[in-house]
Amino acid sequence: MVAQYGLEFAVHIITSHFGDLVAKVCSCLLHRGSLTLQDIARYTELQPAQIKNCLLVLIQHNCVQAFSVERQSGFGVAPKVFTMYMALFDSIVHRTRFTKFLAIAKEQLDEKCEGLLEGLLHHGRLTLEQIILRAMSKKTKGNAAALRDSFVSLVHEHFVERCPIPEPFVVPSPKSASTGRRGAKSAQVIETIEQLAITAATPSEAERFYIISDIVEGNPLDEKEKEHTFSIKVGEKRKHGALEIDQETVAAISEKEILWRANFEEFVRCLRHKACVANVRSRLGVHAGTVLEAILGTTKHVEKKVKEEKSVQLSMDTILEEVRKRKGGLELSLNHVRDSLDQLGCHSCMEEEEGLYSIGLRKIIEVARNDEAESIVLRRYGREAYRIFRLLAKNGSMVETDKISEMTMIERKDTVKILYKLWKDDYLHMEKLVSHPSKQAPFLLWKVKGTSLWELVLNDMYHAALNLSLRTAYELDQEHEVLELPQNLRDGAQEKKFERLRNVTLVLETSLLKLDDALLLFHNF
The missing domain is CATH 1.10.10.10 (Winged helix-like DNA-binding domain superfamily/Winged helix DNA-binding domain)
Structure with missing residues (x-):
């Protein structure tokens, strides 16, 4: 929720x-x-x-x-x-991330792909013909054929997908318990009607990224795909000529009828990978970051969902080969790669007598979340509160007040005051341990609240993002007359107002971009 x-x-x-x-x-x-x-x-x-x-x-x-x-x-x-x-x-909030998505497309592909993607991001759903015509009207580099090739690259990289089914029929799942093999009842995970609707509307993986124009490039369809693509009814006797459809006609159908949209899921996956690599580089060094980047870059299209707990398993030979393709990877020896995998807490297993390696991505995200929460506590409550919170976050279990005071070297009186403040603001969980005799004061045990804390932090972040957005809109509205004036018509006072507005909006928008990185970390990753 x-x-x-x-x-x-x-x-x-x-x-x-x-x-x-x-x-x-x-x-x-x-x-x-x-x-x-x-x-x-x-x-x-x-x-x-x-x-x-x-x-x-x-x-x-x-x-x-x-x-x-x-x-x-x-x-x-x-x-x-x-x-x-x-x-x-999620799709609504992604509208604030279009600049980030365009930067990813430009970085991984080229400027033509960025121009094509821009049309989809700002207009929602378009046919291939509309995408290309818009790009040409914006004077994007390349002719129609070159732009079509760039579009194919976007689809092959999963940055663009076919639109979902417009209005799928959904059958609610039965609310009942299932019986296991041994007869023990276990509660079934019941999907909501909305989750079922999204699943029903999403085409299969092959359909989402299937381009009919691939036929022109010599990638023939199999019989089943031809039946589906050309609407030949099941059981109907097909004539030989029905399959000999003109390739140009098929490409025209693709351009004029099939709707495409940006695949936000793939962009979020790329941003998640970037966040993991950046966190590892800052904590464990450049070598570990390069190894992780190579692994994630190799396996990104094999991941089944964005929030994968572990990377896909790879052999050491594959990892070493991919690492050496990266910038600065040639200087890494086999021992360097092994050391980096050890630093990353790499999970290894044996399969068919070959060592396969997998990295815990969820753990990296949790470390990044803890770092973000600690920085919030530092800014809001001060350095002593930060030390107490960091101790409890790393400990992960209940800790008694006197022990916290002793381990952080903070006076007990100040420790109690800080702990109550953090508890009152829902950053900590407290339990009382009563011992005998009854006249003795109870022991107070403390720990970080965990999942509920992430929800609290996320809500505060949305509040801050809303305030920043409202302030930006207010500033622009207040000085709309100055913005509408051409530069050569502004006098001294108006030029000062314009400069002030530019500086203020730059600070607000930069703050919002940094805050959005944290929103992605707590909500999407």
Whole structure:
């Protein structure tokens, strides 16, 4: 469940991009969950035509997913199929990360790919024809054929994917317990209707990144794919000529009918890998960072989900080969790589008499989260509180007050004061241990709250991001007249206002970018 300030931040993003009316519909879905058109009309008091237009805008920009579900409409009445709409929180917040996504595309591919991706990020869903025409109108380097090749590169790197199914039918999973082989009942993980809808709407891996224009390049389809692509019904007798379809016609279908969108999941995976490598470089050194970067770069397309706990297993020969392809990797010997793997706490296993190595990514993320939480405590409560929090975070278990005072070398009186402050603000968990005789004061045990602390920190971060965004919008609105004036028409006072505005917005936007790195760390990684 998304924190309260996270929802408010998402609504602010929609307001700034699409206006108050669209934001009102989106806010209703974010706060109330999946709703039908009639439910949205009842809660927002808007006309159905207005709501439909707002939903079309949100769907076009990947902020809402529609799905169909069967519901009982009344006692003794046959169930009816209703269309429901759900807001996609992550996709909404990703709108603030377009600059980061474009930088990744430019870094890993080229400027043409960056230009093509920019169109998808700002317009949501486009056909290949629309993407190329827009890029050419923006004077992106290259002709139509070169731009089409760049688009193929984006798809092959999984930065672009086919759009999900517009309105999949969802059957809710039964809420029951399953029985294991030995007869012991274990509670089944019940997926929500929204999770089922997203799964049903997502095409298969092959379909998501399949380009019909690949036929032109000499990659023929197999029989099953041809049936699917050219809509030949199952069981229908196919004529020989039906499979001999003109290649140019097929490419035209691809460009004019199939909708594409940016694959946010792949960009988040890249950002997660970058965060892991940066954390390892700062803690363990350049060599360990290079080894981790090589491993993640090799296996990124094999990962099944963004939040993988461990990297994919690789042999030592493969790791060494990939390391030497990286900048500065040629100077690393086999012993250097082995030492780096040891530093990374590499998990190794034996399979078919060959050593395979895997790195715990979740542990790296947890270390980075602890570092971020410690820096927050340092800024908010001071250095002594930071030392106490760091001790408890590393210990991971309950610690008594006197022991904390002794280990941090802080006066007991000050230690108690700091501990109560952190406990009051939900950073610590406290337990009382009563011993006999009853007249003796109870012992107080303390520990870091863990998962609930991450949720608290994340909500505070969303609050800060919202405040920064609102302040930026306020500053721009206050000086909109100065912004509209051409530079040669500004007098001395107006030029000073413009310079002040530029400096203020630069500080605010830089702070928001740094804060977004922390938001990704706690929410997406």
